[in-house]
Amino acid sequence: MDRLFDRRGVIVFVAAFGVATFVLLAPAMAGAVVAGLASGTAFWFILCPAAPAPAPAPPAAPPEPGLAAVAATIDEPLLFVERMQVTHANAAATALLGEHIVGEDARLAIRHPAAGALFTGAEGRLPTQPIVLGAIGGGVGRHWEMAIHPVGEGGLLVRLADRSEARAAERMRVDFVANASHELRTPLATLLGYIETLQMANGPEDAATRLRFLNTMFGEGKRMQRLIEDLMSLSRIEAEQHSAPQDAVALDSLAAEVRDAIASARSVERDRIEIAVDGAAPVAGDRAQLSQLLHNLIGNALKYGRPGGAVQVRVAREAAGLRLSVTDEGAGIPREHLPRLTERFYRVDPGRSRAVGGTGLGLAIVKHIAERHRARLDIASVVGQGTTVSVLFPLPGEALSSKSHTIVTQDASKASIGTPKGA
Incomplete structure (x- = not known):
């Protein structure tokens, strides 16, 4: 048996004697076989040295104590993320999503498809606009908005904002406009219909009809007036709500x-x-x-x-x-x-x-x-x-x-x- 080292790797001689085979390899020579040569009862293998194993990545570090202390005083759910791992969450976040989220992959912690897509995009480029997630965690019937902000070197701050009241107010505004429009349109249609009829009723025999129509028109006009006055009253009261x-x-x-x-x-x-x-x-x-x-x-x-x-x-x-x-x-x-x-x-x-x-x-x-x-x-x-x-x-x-x-x-x-x- 013999061993030979060169720059390309290790040449190992293996000799076969009957049914017995001997291989001489020092522990430091372990590697991958890249070629083999056969000659009679002897086999030659050329092995390249194995590449050294990469050093394990250091664990994700929690945020600076000052940032964590500030987050603890904020009512909105806040999460600190490093390399897609949640390193810290304030009390509002754990109350919404659970204590187990610290240490989890951020894409799993929030448990929402849109959140996962947003985090995936954040690995290359931070999103500029928050997204509405709808209901998450225990917030059934609530509407949450998520935004991502850079923190330190490679860290992310995830902010969850409850937009339920704003969305409810917007729905109320839309409903209010629709209802007000309907309430005004109904008497207005009546007025226009009677006016059109009166334009064609010009004979003396139509006097009673005209009087009845005019009385109806007057009533519809008063109804519109009351509605407009009430709308203006609501507007004034709301404007003074905080005084x-x-x-x-x-x-x-x-x-x-x-x-x-x-x-x-x-x-x-x-x-x-x-x-x-x-x-x-x-x-x-x-x-x-x-x-x-x-x-x-x-x-x-x-x-x-x-x-x-x-x-x-x-x-x-x-x-x-x-x-x-x-x-x-x-x-x-x-x-x-x-x-x-x-x-x-x-x-x-x-x-x-x-x-x-x-x-x-x-x-x-x-x-x-x-x-x-x-x-x-x-x-x-x-x-x-x-x-x-x-x-x-x-x-x-x-x-x-x-x-x-x-x-x-x-x-x-x-x-x-x-x-x-x-x-």
């Missing part, structure tokens, strides 16, 4: 003024609107808006209450504040409709509402006025007995609990609609 009113307003005397104005304008017997006061106190408010709130509540009670029935207005001091309530003796409202009564253009009975001159915005305006006054709106109704709408106002220098401001609940006969968080 808390500070004037002292006595609700008991204001209720009496509104009762007299409504009785005069609608030819309603003054005694039908009963006012009861129990420990009244002034509230901090906008007098014009509170007058509009009372007009809407008393007007609705007269429209939808029992014909000739009484409307009860009550102002009462309670431990939590001052409660204003308006009760009618109408047919009542089925339970399933209660949570939606303050939606714009929502009607329990669309035909009846239009017949009595409703715009579908009255309770929406009441809700926004209540929100601006940091008050809570409650609606209770029993079918066959009537409906009570009440507003609980905080007294000057006091505030309703934040829990009261976020109630949107319903029992057998009651729905509570409160001020959103942060109002």
Whole structure:
């Protein structure tokens, strides 16, 4: 046996004696066979030295302590990623996606196809625009947006933003425009149709028809006017939503003024609107808006209450504040409709509402006025007995609990609609 080394590799001589074969290879000479030569009973193999194994990549490092500390104070889910591995996640991220995501491949941690595609693109070039993921993790019914930002040398910061409220607001805006357009288009079509007919009815025999048509046109014009006025009222109230009113307003005397104005304008017997006061106190408010709130509540009670029935207005001091309530003796409202009564253009009975001159915005305006006054709106109704709408106002220098401001609940006969968080 013999061994020979040269620059090209290692030449190994293997001799075969009968059935025995001997191979002499030192451990350092292990490699891959690249060629073989045969000569009689001897075999020669040329082996190239094996390439050294690559050094293992160092583990992905967590973000700098300062960055992790800042991320811990942020409510939005944040993930730090290095070489596609999640190295750190703040509490909001682990609450949404789970504790197990730290150490996982980022493309699996978020568990969304669009997120995986975005990460794959981020390996070569960072995306410039965030993407909407929809529901992820435990956020069923929520809409999340993901953005990727560079951090340090080769690191990525993944930010998840909850856009659910923005999307809901956009849907409300689209629905509002569509509903407002429909509400205006209907009387406008009626007006145009009657005008076209009147243009052809010029003879003396058409006088009665013209008068009837003109009266209808006048009614449709007034309906459009009321709708436009309510739309403008909503716009003004929303513009002032974040400025808390500070004037002292006595609700008991204001209720009496509104009762007299409504009785005069609608030819309603003054005694039908009963006012009861129990420990009244002034509230901090906008007098014009509170007058509009009372007009809407008393007007609705007269429209939808029992014909000739009484409307009860009550102002009462309670431990939590001052409660204003308006009760009618109408047919009542089925339970399933209660949570939606303050939606714009929502009607329990669309035909009846239009017949009595409703715009579908009255309770929406009441809700926004209540929100601006940091008050809570409650609606209770029993079918066959009537409906009570009440507003609980905080007294000057006091505030309703934040829990009261976020109630949107319903029992057998009651729905509570409160001020959103942060109002």
